[in-house]
Amino acid sequence: MILGLEFPPVSHVVEWPTLFGGDALGVNKVILLMWISVALVFALFYFATREQKLVPAGVQNVAESTVEFVEDQVVMQTIGPDGLSYTPFLLTLFTFIFTCNVWELIPLVQMPVNARIALPMFMAILVWFVYIIVGIKNQGFLGYFKNATIPPGVPKAILPLVAFIELIGILVTRPLSLAVRLFANMLAGHLLLVSFAVITQALVASTIIGGALPLALLVFLMAFELLVAFLQAYIFTMLAAVYIDSSMHPAH
Amino acid sequence: MLHVLAQQAEGELEAGLTAVGRGIVYGGAAIGPGIGIGLVVGNAITAMARQPEAAGMVRTTMFLGIAFTEALALFGFVLSFIIAG
Numbered sequence: 434m435i436l437g438l439e440f441p442p443v444s445h446v447v448e449w450p451t452l453f454g455g456d457a458l459g460v461n462k463v464i465l466l467m468w469i470s471v472a473l474v475f476a477l478f479y480f481a482t483r484e485q486k487l488v489p490a491g492v493q494n495v496a497e498s499t500v501e502f503v504e505d506q507v508v509m510q511t512i513g514p515d516g517l518s519y520t521p522f523l524l525t526l527f528t529f530i531f532t533c534n535v536w537e538l539i540p541l542v543q544m545p546v547n548a549r550i551a552l553p554m555f556m557a558i559l560v561w562f563v564y565i566i567v568g569i570k571n572q573g574f575l576g577y578f579k580n581a582t583i584p585p586g587v588p589k590a591i592l593p594l595v596a597f598i599e600l601i602g603i604l605v606t607r608p609l610s611l612a613v614r615l616f617a618n619m620l621a622g623h624l625l626l627v628s629f630a631v632i633t634q635a636l637v638a639s640t641i642i643g644g645a646l647p648l649a650l651l652v653f654l655m656a657f658e659l660l661v662a663f664l665q666a667y668i669f670t671m672l673a674a675v676y677i678d679s680s681m682h683p684a685h
Numbered sequence: 686m687l688h689v690l691a692q693q694a695e696g697e698l699e700a701g702l703t704a705v706g707r708g709i710v711y712g713g714a715a716i717g718p719g720i721g722i723g724l725v726v727g728n729a730i731t732a733m734a735r736q737p738e739a740a741g742m743v744r745t746t747m748f749l750g751i752a753f754t755e756a757l758a759l760f761g762f763v764l765s766f767i768i769a770g
Contacts, residue, residue: 510745510760607686610756617759670751 438635441609447548448618451526470532477528503527503670511674512681519677522563526556534662537623538655545619545662545668550612557612560673561589565603566595580683611672618665622658629654707765714761721754 451459481496489497503524508516533552537545547553568577582599583592629651637644729747733740 504742506745510742610753610760613763614752614756617762621759622764660729664748668748671745671748 438631440628440631443624446623447544449544452668462544463546463549466536466542466544467533467552469531470536470546474525474528497541499528500524505668507671507674511671512678516674516678516681523544523670523674526560527666528675530556530669531663531666534619535659535664537619537626537658537662543623543626545623547615547619547622547665548625550616553612553615556615556669557608560611560676561608563673564676567677571681572683577680577683581679585685607676611669615665615669623662625654626658635640703768709769710768711718711761711765712763715758718758721757722751723753731770 449461449463451461454460477492478496481493484493486493500520504520507523507527508520511521520605530547533546537548565577568581571577572580578600581603582596584595584599587595604637628680629647631646633644633651636647711728725747729750732743736743
């Protein structure tokens with residue numbers, strides 16, 4: 434109880450009862466939404482590419498501008514022309530994360546899939562495998578770890594310390610921060626919307642006029658969360674591209 | 686003050702102190718990144734105003750800088766939930 438308002442504890446707004454299935458493989462609302470996101474992303478690109486027209490319209494238009502966005506704003510800005518073969522991977526990440534995030538705003542659903550750590554952690558580990566394998570493939574095992582951990586122009590005396598920090602950064606900090614960034618942003622946005630919905634409901638129940646301000650703020654926050662959902666998908670994709678770039682083109 | 690504290694049940698004091706600790710953890714973690722994001726965006730705006738033709742490149746780098754800086758605040762945010770209550 435804070436100021437007479439009953440805020441639900443965090444576990445109440447992110448934990449859902451199991452709908453069907455066993456203990457470890459139980460399917461709840463979050464898993465269901467994840468499956469629907471997979472189907473939606475698949476359907477978007479399936480229907481967009483089935484009948485390709487010279488002048489795109491409708492769903493083809495949406496798909497083409499998404500591909501163009503990932504190509505121009507993510508791949509070309511970070512990796513460059515020789516990274517275009519990674520566009521499918523990054524495009525999948527971007528569309529899937531965005532669809533999963535946007536469930537936060539759909540009425541009656543209102544649960545971002547990425548507000549549970551499992552999916553961001555899985556995608557971060559996937560990106561970890563991709564950039565390590567790309568690095569080993571392009572520079573060789575020793576070459577990759579040598580180029581990645583020993584920055585040029587560092588004095589000999591502090592080199593062991595720098596190399597150790599860089600190694601931890603590549604193996605632990607990168608995937609951890611990638612996952613936590615997405616997870617914490619979505620959780621924070623979800624909690625923000627829940628808090629303002631609780632305030633609005635409590636104030637509308639007492640005085641209709643008093644509820645107008647939090648309601649207006651709630652609408653504004655939903656627009657803001659749409660921006661955050663897009664921005665987090667963009668940042669996750671771009672950081673994945675930056676990590677792949679650092680594996681392909683070592684700093685000299 | 687002390688006799689008020691003494692009247693509280695054991696669990697209540699602990700729960701209250703946990704809540705205070707959570708507030709301090711998140712508040713403390715937000716100070717540095719707040720200043721850092723301000724610096725990143727401020728300098729990016731300066732760069733864009735001086736060279737509007739480089740705005741695209743500056744924007745990409747700015748988002749990268751924001752993402753790296755923001756991660757520290759988010760670690761604090763997550764840690765404030767992890768602290769056992």
